[in-house]
Amino acid sequence: MIHYCKGKALHVIRVSTPCESPTYGQNCNETCECEHAAIRCDNVKGCICSEGWTGKHCQEDVDECQIPNICKDSFKICQNTNGSFLCNCVNGYMFNANGSCQDIDECITGQSGCNQICQNSDGRYACDCYFGYDLNTDRKTCIKVEETCSAHKNINCSHICVSENGKVFCSCPTGYRLSSDNKTCEDINECGDKILNRCSNNCTNTNGGYICSCPAGYQLDNDERTCIGCDAFHYGSNCTNSCSCGIGADRCDPIKGCLCKIGWNGKSCDQDIDECVSRPCTGANFTCINTMGSYVCDCVRGYRSIGGVCQDIDECIDPRLNECSQICKNNAGSYSCSCYEGFVSNGNKCHGGYQQYHI
Ligand SMILES: [Ca+2]
Ligand SMILES: [Ca+2]
Ligand SMILES: [Ca+2]
Structure with missing residues (x-):
């Protein structure tokens, strides 16, 4: 309060006297300018806000969602509102009678939109299709597998058309790879690739595969890849020739066959040389x-x-x-x-x- 004495203005603190509304604070020199969210004007603190509001004039909404775990239930999500907040269920959940969030079975509620098979799971659902059908790109409708490729006539695959999860693309049989046009299959040259070429010796590239071969005196093992030496009774290319060496033979050479002792001749070394x-x-x-x-x-x-x-x-x-x-x-x-x-x-x-x- 201001008192005037002998023409001079004096500030006198009257502790025992509260400020008169709408003033407040030290020396009562602040004035409440409370918004509608205020309850009253306090002569010490100024505007007293109703719950959910803050600020000097109670003009500011409190974001309760910033308070950790305010919604408590882990399936709930906090939504701030003017002067308050809401705890809603997260997507795929809804409130039950007890006020907690539980999974929505979209397959029963009919929300799924699945064309053929609907599989509900906690918080989500997935559509699937019967055998012979594929899920379309919308993840809901199903299309016949055979029809997918024929429906995409422009795809024109050189070998195999594949329809998978609603997507149609060309594929190639083993030994081929898709060329840059994504339609034509081209042979893989395995012989030129250190990893794909598993031949221990010679490699010959073929359409769709490759063939291993061995030098004379060796044959392919059962794996068709590794060369192993001929046994004691066979010789030549792939060890296909039999050594039936006669009396004049020294041994069966894996490359040349029967090796004759001096004085003997012939493939089997059974012919005497007439010196x-x-x-x-x-x-x-x-x-x-x-x-x-x-x-x-x-x-x-x-x-x-x-x-x-x-x-x-x-x-x-x-x-x-x-x-x-x-x-x-x-x-x-x-x-x-x-x-x-x-x-x-x-x-x-x-x-x-x-x-x-x-x-
Ligand atoms: Ca090849
Ligand atoms: Ca002789
Ligand atoms: Ca004589």
Whole structure:
């Protein structure tokens, strides 16, 4: 209150006297300008706001949603309103009789819009389709699988048209990939790809696949990818040839087959080489005798080898070597028989002559 004394204005604090409405505060020099949300004007604090409002003039709404867990129930969501707030159920939930939020079964309420199958779950739902149908892009309606591809005639897939979850696209069989036009399938060259090429040795690319092969002496294992050496009885490309090696074989070579010992020939090494054809026995009166797997140089008939030289056998010095009954005459390589005078020779034998009668 202002008092005027002797023309001078004095400020006097009258503690015991409350401010007169609508003034308040220190020295009562503030004035309440309360909005309609105010209850009254307090002579100390000014505007006293009703619940849900704040500010000097009670003009400001309190955002109760900023207060943690104000809605308590985890399925509730806080919605601020002017002067108050609401706790609503989150999407997919609704209030039950107890005032708490419970899942809405959209499949029963008919809210789902599912064309064929509706599957409710906590807080949500999903549409599905019967076998042979696919969910359309709206996630609700169903379309026949076969009809999807034929309905999209413009898709023109070179190999396979796929309809999945309402989307239609081209696909390729194994060994092919979709080219940049997303329609045409092109062969994958597995041989040129370190990861796809699983051949241990040679790789040949084919349409839709690839083939492994092995060098001679090896064959593909059961995995059709790894090369393994031929067993002891097979040889050649893919080990397809059998080694049925004969007596003259040293071993079965995985690449060449039967390897022959010296003196033997033929695929199975069972053919003797006739070394005598090349006339290996060069010394005088030597002759070549072929043997199985070899040959020997021996003296011709009537000669024998002495110190590596063929020398004439004197058949006449040993009665076992000649058949002469009377006279034996040695010659080079042979001998001849003759008879005493008065005997007649008949071959190597001598027959008695007239002389016997004179004795
Ligand atoms: Ca290929
Ligand atoms: Ca021979
Ligand atoms: Ca002789």
